[in-house]
Amino acid sequence: MASSSNxxxxxxxxxxxELYSSGTRSYYVKDYDLAVEDLSQVCTLYSDAYGTLGDQLGPPYLLYAKALIALAQNEVKLIDIPEGEGSEDSESESCDDEEAKEKPPEGGESSKAEASGSKDKDKDKDDEDDDEEEEGEQTTNPESTEEDITNLQLAWEILELAVTIFTSRGDDGKSQLAECHAELAGISFENNNYEExxxxxxxxxxxxxxxxxxxxxxxxxxxYKMGLSxxxxxxxSESIEALNSACECLDKVIAENKEKGPQEEEITELIAELEDSKKDIFSKIEEIKASKMAVLDDMRKTASGSPVGAPEVIKTPPAQQPTNISHLIKRKKPDSSPSGGSSSSPSKVPKTD
Known part of the structure; x- marks a missing residue:
């Protein structure tokens, strides 16, 4: 019996x-649905074997959380509707309404009778529609309408488990621990929780x-992301300092690549790319300095009792944000302490002891 169990x-x-290999491959080819499915099973199987905080679960937890975040981003891109797409429909409906108003009735009393009957039918139809809407609201599955939110909350909780595991590894887990904190920070940034x-x-x-x-x-x-936050x-001041530090790091990378001797095409392209990144950061620094001066000028005018006429401070959003999930957060923000319980689909939550 014991042998069979083993x-x-x-x-x-x-x-x-095998599932971990498959899930990893799916993640890197951006098949996030399959990656989440495979990695969820990996976490469940490993949790059964080693416990929820087993050391073997560190890498699967981290990749699973990243796949959940990527899946949430991907779903938003699929359901986003471009601006103006519905304008043609509204315009055609408006034209139809105007034509209906301008068209004179063809009959006399019979037209009135038909209109009255039509109103009664419309009223009955509206009542039926209201009943159907109420039934629909009662039978709507909340998980299906908030799956993206659940993915983000679940990703946060999985990352917290990964943080515990990598912290226990000491020096060996530092690199992955840093990645966990960066992913947590990315979720907070998109949730407008900039201090966190x-x-x-x-x-x-x-x-x-x-x-x-x-x-x-x-x-x-x-x-760079610290500077934006x-x-x-x-x-x-803190933002400018962080962005200057980002440029210093890029300078080190550029210097290292230049020291490699005769520059191959790949290295030349990399250096050019890094130089462009530095230019973008310097532009951002100038924008921040301008915003800072505008704020200080506004404060001086307010303190001196002058009429408020300072130019409005415009915050220019970053060209690329860490993640693009703000559309999801606006509907329902995660709790201030995301480690709290959250309802999740059993197929996506790793089984715990």
Whole structure:
């Protein structure tokens, strides 16, 4: 009996490894639905074998959370309706209404009778429609209408589990721990919780700077996102400092590539790309400086009792945000402490002890 149980457990672990490989491949080819499905099963199988906080679950948790976030982004892109798409329909309906108003009745009393009968029928139809709408509201599955929100909340909770696992690894888990904090910060940023985003971006940055082989491009990205987060709460000095640090990191990457000797086409293109990124960051710094001066000028005029005539401060959003899920958050924000319980589809939540 024990031998049979061990064989079954071994088969499940082998299946988990296959699913992890498949889920990883699906994630990198952007088949996020399949990635979420496979990685969810991996987390369930590993959780059964090693416990919810088993060390083996660290990488699957992290990739599963990233797949959930990517799936939420992908779903928004699919359901977004371009502006003006419904204008033609509204215009045609408006034209039909105007034609109906302008068209004179063809009959006398019979027309009135028909109109009266039509009103009664319309009233009955409206009553039926109202009943159907009420029934529809009662039978609507909340999970299907808020699946994207659930994905984000679940991703947050999975990331918190991953943080616990990678923290317990000590130095060996620092790189992945930094990635977890960066993903958490990205969710907070899109949820307009910029102070929380700054805290997690800072944690990720502090961890990366302790690594002997710090990835300077990754560090530059963190500094850039920190700068944007500071900017959104009018912390202009901190924002400028973070963006300047991002440029310094890019300078190091450029210098390292130039030292490699004869420059191949690939390296030349990389250096050009990094130089363009620096230009974009410098442009952002100038925008922030202008906003800072406008705010200070407004404050001086207000303090001196002058009529408020200072130019309106315009916050220019970043060209590229860490993630593009703000459409989801606007409907229902995650709790302030996302580690709290949330209802999720059983097929997506890893089984816990």
């Amino acid at each position: 064989e079954q457990s071994q088969e499940e672990l082998e299946r988990a490894k 985003a700054v805290r997690d971006f800072t944690k990720a940055k502090d961890i990366l700077t302790t690594l002997p082989d710090t990835n300077q491009r990754q560090l530059a990205e963190l500094y 500071h900017m959104m709460v009018n912390a202009f």
